[in-house]
Amino acid sequence: MLGILLRRLRDVVIVLLLVGTALFxxxxxxxxxxxxxxxxxxxxxxxxxxxxxxxxxxxxxxTQYFIWLGNVVRGDLGFSFTQNQSVSSVVxxxxxxxxxLAVVSTLLSxxxxxxxxxxxxxxxxxxxSRFFVWASSFGLAVPGFWLALVLILVxxxxxxxxxxxxxxxxxxxxxxxxxxxxxxxxxxxASQVSLLLITLREGIAGEMLQSxxxxxxxxxxxxxxxxYRHLLPNALLPAVTVVGSGFGALxxxxxxxxxxxxxxxxxxxxxxxxxxxxxxxxxxxxxxxxAIIVVVNLLVDIAYxxxxxxxxxx
Amino acid sequence: xxxAVLAGGLVLAGCSAADPAxxxxxxxxxxxxxxxxxxxxxxxDSGISSNALTIYVAxxxxxxxxxxxxxxxVRPMLADSxxxxxxxxxxxITLRSGVTFQDGQPMTSADVQxxxxxxxxxxSNGITTKANVESIExxxxxxxxxxxxxxxxxxxxxxxxxxxxxxxxxxxxxxEAGTEPLTTEQTIGTGPYQLxxxxxxQNIVLEKFEDYSSRTEEWGGFAGAKHAYANSIDYKFVPDAxxxxxxxxxxxxxxxxxxxxxxxxxxxxxxDFTTKKAATGLVxxxxxxxxxxxxxxxxxxxxxLNLLVDKESIAAATLGAEDNWxxxxxxxxxxxxxxxxxxxxxxxxxxxxxxxxxxxFEDAGVDASTPIRILTTQTYPSMYGExxxxxxxxxxxxxxxxxxxxDFPTMIEKLSTEPTSWDISMTFFDGGVTAPSQxxxxxxxxxxxxxxxxxxxxxxxxEESTTPGEALAVVDEIQEKIYETMPVVQMGAVQGTGVYxxxxxxxxxxxxxxxxxxxxx
Numbered sequence: 049m050l051g052i053l054l055r056r057l058r059d060v061v062i063v064l065l066l067v068g069t070a071l072f073x074x075x076x077x078x079x080x081x082x083x084x085x086x087x088x089x090x091x092x093x094x095x096x097x098x099x100x101x102x103x104x105x106x107x108x109x110x111t112q113y114f115i116w117l118g119n120v121v122r123g124d125l126g127f128s129f130t131q132n133q134s135v136s137s138v139v140x141x142x143x144x145x146x147x148x149l150a151v152v153s154t155l156l157s158x159x160x161x162x163x164x165x166x167x168x169x170x171x172x173x174x175x176x177s178r179f180f181v182w183a184s185s186f187g188l189a190v191p192g193f194w195l196a197l198v199l200i201l202v203x204x205x206x207x208x209x210x211x212x213x214x215x216x217x218x219x220x221x222x223x224x225x226x227x228x229x230x231x232x233x234x235x236x237x238a239s240q241v242s243l244l245l246i247t248l249r250e251g252i253a254g255e256m257l258q259s260x261x262x263x264x265x266x267x268x269x270x271x272x273x274x275x276y277r278h279l280l281p282n283a284l285l286p287a288v289t290v291v292g293s294g295f296g297a298l299x300x301x302x303x304x305x306x307x308x309x310x311x312x313x314x315x316x317x318x319x320x321x322x323x324x325x326x327x328x329x330x331x332x333x334x335x336x337x338x339a340i341i342v343v344v345n346l347l348v349d350i351a352y353x354x355x356x357x358x359x360x361x362x
Numbered sequence: 363x364x365x366a367v368l369a370g371g372l373v374l375a376g377c378s379a380a381d382p383a384x385x386x387x388x389x390x391x392x393x394x395x396x397x398x399x400x401x402x403x404x405x406x407d408s409g410i411s412s413n414a415l416t417i418y419v420a421x422x423x424x425x426x427x428x429x430x431x432x433x434x435x436v437r438p439m440l441a442d443s444x445x446x447x448x449x450x451x452x453x454x455i456t457l458r459s460g461v462t463f464q465d466g467q468p469m470t471s472a473d474v475q476x477x478x479x480x481x482x483x484x485x486s487n488g489i490t491t492k493a494n495v496e497s498i499e500x501x502x503x504x505x506x507x508x509x510x511x512x513x514x515x516x517x518x519x520x521x522x523x524x525x526x527x528x529x530x531x532x533x534x535x536x537x538e539a540g541t542e543p544l545t546t547e548q549t550i551g552t553g554p555y556q557l558x559x560x561x562x563x564q565n566i567v568l569e570k571f572e573d574y575s576s577r578t579e580e581w582g583g584f585a586g587a588k589h590a591y592a593n594s595i596d597y598k599f600v601p602d603a604x605x606x607x608x609x610x611x612x613x614x615x616x617x618x619x620x621x622x623x624x625x626x627x628x629x630x631x632x633x634d635f636t637t638k639k640a641a642t643g644l645v646x647x648x649x650x651x652x653x654x655x656x657x658x659x660x661x662x663x664x665x666x667l668n669l670l671v672d673k674e675s676i677a678a679a680t681l682g683a684e685d686n687w688x689x690x691x692x693x694x695x696x697x698x699x700x701x702x703x704x705x706x707x708x709x710x711x712x713x714x715x716x717x718x719x720x721x722x723f724e725d726a727g728v729d730a731s732t733p734i735r736i737l738t739t740q741t742y743p744s745m746y747g748e749x750x751x752x753x754x755x756x757x758x759x760x761x762x763x764x765x766x767x768x769d770f771p772t773m774i775e776k777l778s779t780e781p782t783s784w785d786i787s788m789t790f791f792d793g794g795v796t797a798p799s800q801x802x803x804x805x806x807x808x809x810x811x812x813x814x815x816x817x818x819x820x821x822x823x824x825e826e827s828t829t830p831g832e833a834l835a836v837v838d839e840i841q842e843k844i845y846e847t848m849p850v851v852q853m854g855a856v857q858g859t860g861v862y863x864x865x866x867x868x869x870x871x872x873x874x875x876x877x878x879x880x881x882x883x
Binding site: 078079080081084085086087088089091092093094095098102128129130131132133142197200201204205208211212213214307308309310312316317319320323324325 | 414
C-alpha cells in the first residue's frame with residue numbers, strides 16, 4: 049500500500065510538470081494576446097504593445113517559463129488579471145461548486161446505475177429494462193449542452209418548475225440550493241449513468257456465466273445474495289476503472305454545464321480565462337485538474353485492492 | 363444572427379418628472395434593474411478599453427465634458443458652456459459647478475486637465491487629438507482652456523466620443539493609476555451610478571450615486587438629464603445566448619445586451635417583451651488588404667469586389683429583419699446621424715454586376731489559381747454568414763476563395779500581425795461617429811495598410827470647417843473618393859433590434875442607456 053502511495057506521489061509530480069510545461073508553450077502559440085483582448089478591438093498596435101510590456105509578455109518565452117515554473121514550485125500560481133486576485137484564491141473560491149457537481153454526480157450515478165444494471169440483467173425482457181437499455185445509448189450519445197438547453201426550455205421556460213440558471217451555495221442555504229442543482233445534475237447524470245449502466249451490464253453479464261455463480265446458486269443462496277455478495281464485487285471492477293478514467297471527461301463536461309447554468313465553479317472560470325487569454329488562470333486550473341485526476345486514479349487503485357483480493361496478493 | 367453588437371450607448375428620452383423618484387409609469391426608485399451581459403468586461407476603464415461590454419457598464423459611472431444627444435449632436439455634459447475664439451484656435455470651457463466625484467471630492471479644472479492628458483496617452487482618438495493641441499491652461503477651478511495649433515472642427519466631438527472616451531477622473535486617482543487600467547477601487551467617476559461590487563466571472567452591481575448632480579435638459583441620447591430611477595443595476599454575465607433569452611422570458615433579468623436576430627424576430631410577438639429598433643448602429647464593412655501581397659492592392663480588384671457583392675441579399679441573409687438595415691446607403695454612418703450622413707456614391711454603392719466584376723478581376727490579374735483568402739470569425743455569426751456568401755459569389759464567377767475561420771480575438775490579432783496572410787476581412791464600425799477622423803479604417807493605424815495622401819488631406823480639411831454645411835461638404839468629397847477608389851467595401855448600416863422585458867420602461871431608442879430606465883417588476 050505504501051509503495052503504491054509513494055509511486056502515485058511521484059506520478060503527480062511528473063504529470064504536473066509535463067502538463068504544465070506542455071500547456072505553457074502551447075498557450076503562447078495560440079494567437080490572441082491577453083493585452084489585446086483586454087483592450088478590445090479598437091485598440092491600436094502601440095497600445096497593445098505597451099500593455100504587453102507591462103504584463104511581462106515581451107520577455108523571451110523561455111524566461112517567462114522559468115519565472116512561472118519557479119513560482120509554481122513555491123506554491124505561487126501567479127495573479128489573475130481577469131479575476132483580480134491570486135490564482136490560488138481563484139481556485140479556492142471556485143473549487144466548491146465543481147467538486148460538488150463532480151463528487152455528488154459520481155456517487156449518485158453509482159447509486160442509480162448499480163441497481164438499475166442488476167435489474168436489467170435479471171429481467172432483460174421487461175419493458176422497463178428495454179427502455180433503460182435504449183436510454184443509456186441515448187444518454188451517452190447526446191451532447192451535454194444540447195440536453196441542458198432542451199431541459200431548460202421545457203422545465204424552466206415553458207413549465208416554470210425550475211430556474212433557468214443560477215447557483216446558491218449549499219453550505220449557506222442547503223434547501224434553497226436544490227432547485228438550482230436539479231437540471232445541471234440531470235444533465236451530468238444522463239451521460240454518467242448511461243456509461244456506468246452499459247459497463248456494469250457487460251460486467252454482470254460476463255460474471256453470470258462463471259462457474260462460481262452456479263456454485264453459489266447450488267448452495268441455495270437467494271438470487272439477491274448471489275447478485276450483491278458474490279457477483280457484483282467482481283462486476284464492479286471494470287466499472288470502477290471507467291469512473292476513474294472518465295473523471296477527466298467529467299471535469300470537461302462540467303465546464304460546459306457551469307457556463308450554461310452560471311455555476312461559479314472552476315469550469316466557468318476556466319472558460320472565461322480562455323476567452324480572455326488569462327494564462328495564469330488557465331495554467332493554474334489545468335494543473336489543479338490534473339492533480340485531481342491523478343488523485344482519483346489513486347482512489348481507483350485503492351478501490352481495486354479493496355474489491356479484488358487477487359490484486360492484494362500481488 | 364444580426365450584429366446586435368451595439369457599439370454605442372442608449373438613447374434616453376427621459377420624462378422630466380417633477381418627482382424624481384416616480385416615473386410616468388408609476389415605478390418607484392426601490393427597484394434594481396437586472397441586466398444580462400454576454401460576458402465579463404474584465405475592466406471598467408472605458409478610457410483605455412474599447413470593449414463594448416466595458417462601455418455599457420462604465421457609461422453609468424463616468425462622464426465626459428461633452429456628450430452626444432438623441433440626434434448625435436454634441437452637447438455639454440460636465441462643461442457648462444464654451445467659447446471658441448475668432449481664429450478657431452482657443453476653446454474656453456466653463457465647467458459646471460457643484461459636480462462631485464463618487465468619492466466625495468469636488469470636480470475642478472485640475473481634474474479635467476489631468477483626465478484629458480491621460481486621454482491623450484491612452485486613447486487612439488486622444489492621441490490623434492493631442493497632435494492639434496498646443497497647450498492646456500486652467501486659469502481657475504472652473505475654467506479650462508485648450509490652445510490649438512490649428513482649427514479642429516471635430517474637437518468637441520472627439521471629447522464626446524464613447525470609444526476610449528475622454529472620461530473625467532479625479533487627478534489623485536490618475537496620479538496613482540497613470541496609464542495602467544483602473545483598478546476597481548480607482549473606478550471613481552461623476553456619473554449617476556457608482557461601482558458597488560465587481561465579482562469577476564459573475565456580475566457587477568452599480569448603486570445609485572446620491573450626490574449626482576444631473577443636468578435638467580431632456581436632450582436624450584447620452585446627454586442631458588440622468589434621472590437614475592433605479593436604485594441599483596445588476597449586470598450579470600451570461601455567456602450563452604439562448605440562456606440570455608431564457609432568463610429574459612422567465613423574468614430573471616429585464617435587459618440583455620445582445621440577442622440573435624431570429625430571437626429578436628420571435629420576440630416581437632411576445633407581449634412579455636418590448637422590441638425596439640436601436641438608435642445606434644454599425645456600418646458593416648469589408649476590409650481589404652492593400653499590402654502588395656494581396657490582390658486588392660490593385661484598384662480594379664477592389665472595384666470588382668464592389669460589383670460582385672449583392673449587398674441586399676447579404677444584408678437580408680445576415681442582418682436580420684429588414685427594418686433594421688433597409689434601405690442600405692453608401693454613407694459612413696447611420697441615416698439618423700445628420701452631421702455625417704451623405705448619399706454621394708449611391709450609384710456605385712448600388713451597382714451589382716457579377717459579369718463586369720469578372721472582367722475587372724481579370725484585368726487585375728486575378729484568376730482561379732490564386733485563392734482569395736477571407737479572414738473571418740464565427741464569434742459574430744453575421745460575419746461568418748457574410749464570408750460564406752462571399753465565397754459563393756467568387757465561385758459563381760469562376761474564382762476561388764478560402765475561408766479562414768478563427769475566434770474574434772484571434773482574427774483581430776492576425777489582421778495586424780500577419781499582414782500578408784489575408785485579402786478580405788470584415789468588421790463593423792460605429793455608425794454614430796461625428797467626424798471622418800473617427801472612421802477608424804480611414805486612419806493610418808488600421809489593419810489593411812490603406813494610405814492615400816489625398817484622402818489624408820481630405821480628412822484633415824474637415825477640421826477647417828466652420829459650419830455643419832461646410833463639414834458635410836467635406837464628407838461628400840470623402841465619400842466621392844471612397845467610391846472612386848474603393849479602399850474598403852462598405853456594405854450598409856445596421857441598427858439592431860433591442861429586446862427587453864415589458865416591465866422595463868426604457869424611454870427612447872438608445873437601448874444601452876439604463877440611467878433613465880425604470881423597472882416595475
